Amino acid sequence: MPSTLKNGLQLLALVAAIATVMILPKVMEMFDLMQLTLFASMGVLALSLGFIWGFGGILCFGQTAFFGLGAYAYAITAINTGDSTSAIGLAILVPALFSAALGYFVFYGRISDVYLGVITLTVTLILFNLVNSTAGDEYTIGTARLGGFNGIPSVPTFNMPFDPSTILDIDQAWYVTAGALILVYVLLRIILASPFGRVVVAVKENEVRASLLGYDPRLIKLCAFVIGGAVAGLGGALYVNWGAFVGPTIFSLSLSAEIIIWITVGGLGTLLGPVIGCFIIQYIVAQIGSQQAFNSNLVLGAILIAFVLLLPQGLVPTFSNLLTKAGRFVGDRSRRSAAEPTRLDASPVGAE
Amino acid sequence: MELAVILALDVVSGAASLLLLCLGLAIIFGMMRIINLAHGEFVMLGAYATVISTNAGVNIWFAMLVISPVFVGLVGLVIERCLIQFLYGRLVDTMLATWGLSLLIIGIVTTIFGNTINGVPTPLGGFAIGAYRSSYYTLFLALMALVVMALIYVVMRYTRFGLIARATMQNPQMAAALGIAPARVYMATFAIGAGLTGLAGGLLAPISGIVPTMGSAYVAKAFISVVGGGAAILSGTASAAGLFGTINQLGAYFTTPVYGEVILFLSAILLIRLLPTGISGRFYKGSL
Numbered sequence: 001m002p003s004t005l006k007n008g009l010q011l012l013a014l015v016a017a018i019a020t021v022m023i024l025p026k027v028m029e030m031f032d033l034m035q036l037t038l039f040a041s042m043g044v045l046a047l048s049l050g051f052i053w054g055f056g057g058i059l060c061f062g063q064t065a066f067f068g069l070g071a072y073a074y075a076i077t078a079i080n081t082g083d084s085t086s087a088i089g090l091a092i093l094v095p096a097l098f099s100a101a102l103g104y105f106v107f108y109g110r111i112s113d114v115y116l117g118v119i120t121l122t123v124t125l126i127l128f129n130l131v132n133s134t135a136g137d138e139y140t141i142g143t144a145r146l147g148g149f150n151g152i153p154s155v156p157t158f159n160m161p162f163d164p165s166t167i168l169d170i171d172q173a174w175y176v177t178a179g180a181l182i183l184v185y186v187l188l189r190i191i192l193a194s195p196f197g198r199v200v201v202a203v204k205e206n207e208v209r210a211s212l213l214g215y216d217p218r219l220i221k222l223c224a225f226v227i228g229g230a231v232a233g234l235g236g237a238l239y240v241n242w243g244a245f246v247g248p249t250i251f252s253l254s255l256s257a258e259i260i261i262w263i264t265v266g267g268l269g270t271l272l273g274p275v276i277g278c279f280i281i282q283y284i285v286a287q288i289g290s291q292q293a294f295n296s297n298l299v300l301g302a303i304l305i306a307f308v309l310l311l312p313q314g315l316v317p318t319f320s321n322l323l324t325k326a327g328r329f330v331g332d333r334s335r336r337s338a339a340e341p342t343r344l345d346a347s348p349v350g351a352e
Numbered sequence: 353m354e355l356a357v358i359l360a361l362d363v364v365s366g367a368a369s370l371l372l373l374c375l376g377l378a379i380i381f382g383m384m385r386i387i388n389l390a391h392g393e394f395v396m397l398g399a400y401a402t403v404i405s406t407n408a409g410v411n412i413w414f415a416m417l418v419i420s421p422v423f424v425g426l427v428g429l430v431i432e433r434c435l436i437q438f439l440y441g442r443l444v445d446t447m448l449a450t451w452g453l454s455l456l457i458i459g460i461v462t463t464i465f466g467n468t469i470n471g472v473p474t475p476l477g478g479f480a481i482g483a484y485r486s487s488y489y490t491l492f493l494a495l496m497a498l499v500v501m502a503l504i505y506v507v508m509r510y511t512r513f514g515l516i517a518r519a520t521m522q523n524p525q526m527a528a529a530l531g532i533a534p535a536r537v538y539m540a541t542f543a544i545g546a547g548l549t550g551l552a553g554g555l556l557a558p559i560s561g562i563v564p565t566m567g568s569a570y571v572a573k574a575f576i577s578v579v580g581g582g583a584a585i586l587s588g589t590a591s592a593a594g595l596f597g598t599i600n601q602l603g604a605y606f607t608t609p610v611y612g613e614v615i616l617f618l619s620a621i622l623l624i625r626l627l628p629t630g631i632s633g634r635f636y637k638g639s640l
Contacts, residue, residue: 007568011355024578059444059447061447105621105625108625109624110628111624111625111628113444114387114443114444114447114630115579115624117387117447117626118387118572118575118576118579119576119621121571121572121575122572122575122620122621123617123618125617126613126614126617126618127570129610129614130614132610133608135608160635185433192421202561248526252453254361255453257455260448260451261452264448293456295459295460295462295463296459297456297458297459297460297462298455298456298458298460298462298463299459300452300455301451301452301453301454301455301456301457301458301459302399302451302452302456303452304448304449304451304455305435305449305452305453305456308445308448308449308452309435310436311450
């Protein structure tokens with residue numbers, strides 16, 4: 001597909017997405033809209049791991065660590081200041097700093113991918129245990145009580161920037177959350193199209209070759225990891241804004257597992273896939289949660305195993321491969337030229 | 353003095369239970385290079401097997417030492433045939449699939465038994481050292497850790513099966529060329545690893561909370577110890593389990609159990625940063 005056509009299609013999809021976001025509050029029930037707001041905040045989390053895993057090759061099993069840190073940073077700041085503007089900033093900054101510190105240890109220790117998964121997993125567990133044990137009154141930051149396993153209730157939700165008296169209503173919260181999702185998507189696309197993004201993918205494809213070309217894989221990976229941490233933190237702030245509550249279960253293994261499942265189902269190596277996977281799986285989980293016959297873990301586990309064994313590429317790459325094949329078939333028929341060159345100029349950054 | 357003895361007993365039991373937890377994983381992950389994130393669920397299944405058979409009237413020792421390992425070993429056999437055998441060599445996929453497996457097992461156990469189940473009492477009773485009390489069971493755990501380790505050593509070092517298993521793990525093609533069926537060796541080794549993990553679950557059942565999600569408390573600890581131990585499955589794992597168990601218990605004693613775990617994980621991350629190939633990569637190179 002010529003790149004101008006591809007860019008045009010992407011722009012068209014973007015406009016369509018923005019239009020959908022604008023129209024939805026007019027046509028949807030409030031409950032459904034709130035569900036979608038929740039899914040959109042989770043979608044930001046999905047994008048963060050979709051970026052570092054799919055394009056950076058960094059399999060982080062504990063992406064919830066950054067998500068949860070962002071959520072807690074937002075909650076604590078918002079309670080202390082009453083203004084959500086600086087809280088959102090801190091929700092991005094704190095996980096970014098934390099991921100920088102963790103990433104330094106991991107990447108500069110040249111710890112291989114597999115161990116990285118184990119280490120990030122343990123970090124999430126540590127945070128879970130730590131936050132869980134902060135139930136006493138002595139664990140307060142400013143005026144915010146951490147509350148241990150009870151979490152922090154009645155967190156101030158988003159207000160107009162620098163104007164704490166104007167709280168966003170449900171429609172506006174949807175605009176902010178869905179808008180953030182689209183914004184993050186576009187930003188990550190831009191990053192991936194930039195020289196830095198190309199190097200990130202190059203390091204993922206072949207670390208030795210990239211370092212022979214003069215790039216420092218450790219630094220590149222660290223930067224990608226920090227971007228992922230910051231995005232996940234933003235997702236955490238959006239998540240708290242949805243429920244006005246944050247508890248230690250945000251660090252739980254089951255959520256970490258779900259992110260992995262979103263991406264495996266949606267498609268690794270794409271940005272659209274994780275978001276689609278997230279919406280599908282979260283919808284299924286919500287549906288299972290409303291009945292008692294079987295446990296949601298059972299279904300999630302079965303889905304994950306089935307995808308790893310049967311459709312390891314995930315939905316989006318599978319569909320786009322089918323579409324490309326169909327398109328090539330049609331193109332061949334119309335032009336009658338069998339010798340279509342293989343797409344040497346195709347971007348290595350995955351199907352769209 | 354009495355306090356020191358009690359503290360030493362604590363450290364011994366901490367290291368012993370960590371070692372028991374790790375040995376099965378050391379075989380499955382350390383030898384076979386399969387990242388089994390369902391390890392914690394194997395422990396959980398072992399504990400459930402002991403609890404359920406004890407509550408059904410089976411002698412607790414028989415339940416712990418025979419039923420649990422055999423049951424979980426069989427489960428491991430089935431899992432290897434149905435899932436793992438398609439994933440050899442695909443490290444990341446084993447990680448994803450076994451995570452799915454772990455959720456699946458948690459889901460099944462929750463669906464069948466609900467979220468809670470009656471535990472079993474700790475057998476053997478206790479003894480007093482001055483003003484402090486301890487239980488004979490901790491000593492038994494330490495003894496079992498030594499016995500299992502010796503067993504693995506003897507099997508791997510001196511039996512024909514151990515030789516074949518080690519050869520197959522090192523070079524499956526060469527082993528196949530010499531007339532060994534690698535698929536069967538993999539199957540048996542995985543089942544043995546699972547069975548050892550089940551044994552650990554059974555032995556830990558009397559001293560831990562029995563819930564379907566209990567596995568997640570163990571899986572990270574076990575992995576970090578095996579990773580910290582490095583390539584040598586016995587000497588590496590034993591030294592890492594001894595080190596981390598000691599750090600964990602001392603940390604827990606001087607602060608709180610939660611901070612004890614934090615200290616354990618932080619020191620483990622530090623260790624891996626300093627010794628990327630693990631303890632055995634540096635000190636026990638080439639040993640079993």
